[in-house]
Amino acid sequence: MANTCESAVVTCEDFRLHQKPVGENKIAEFVENLGESSDIITRGGGIKDLVRPQQPGFRKSLLKDIEVSINLHEISTFFLINHEDCGGYQDLEFDTKKEEINQHKDDLEEAKEILKKRFPSIEIKLCLARKKSEETWDFKIEKLDN
Ligand SMILES: [Zn+2]
Secondary structure (H helix, E strand, O other), X not given: OOOOOOEEEEEEOOHHHOOOOOOOOHHHHHHHHHOOOEEEEEEOOOOHHHHOOOOHHHHHXXXXXXXXXXXXXXXXXXXXXXXXXXXXXXXXXXXXXXXXXXXXXXXXXXXXXXXXXXXXXXXXXXXXXXXXXOOOOOEEEEEOOO
């Protein structure tokens, strides 16, 4: 059996999106709904290191992981999933929820451009995990462009 899979997810390392002792694993659920196998690449701040890395090596490191997925697992589709209330975006100090959401959408679009330029053959799909309410850790992953 070939060690290949269909897609990769690039998302934040935040535990609220992943495995918890009680509750749902939103990223695992997302992959399950795709009905295909996926690499999972995590970074604090999701794709932020592509768009505005705090240190130059951060972008390089994330690009290296993406390249591994393409070269080793022959992945052609990448899902970029940022999320609301992300600690990786704390330094941007948003005044409103709308400002925060728009920043994520702009960054996701920019990340897509960066990746398309470097890896023209891959397909990029953008998603944003929104909190179901302010009082919850429960997220819903929304597809932005499909
Ligand atoms: Zn985060």
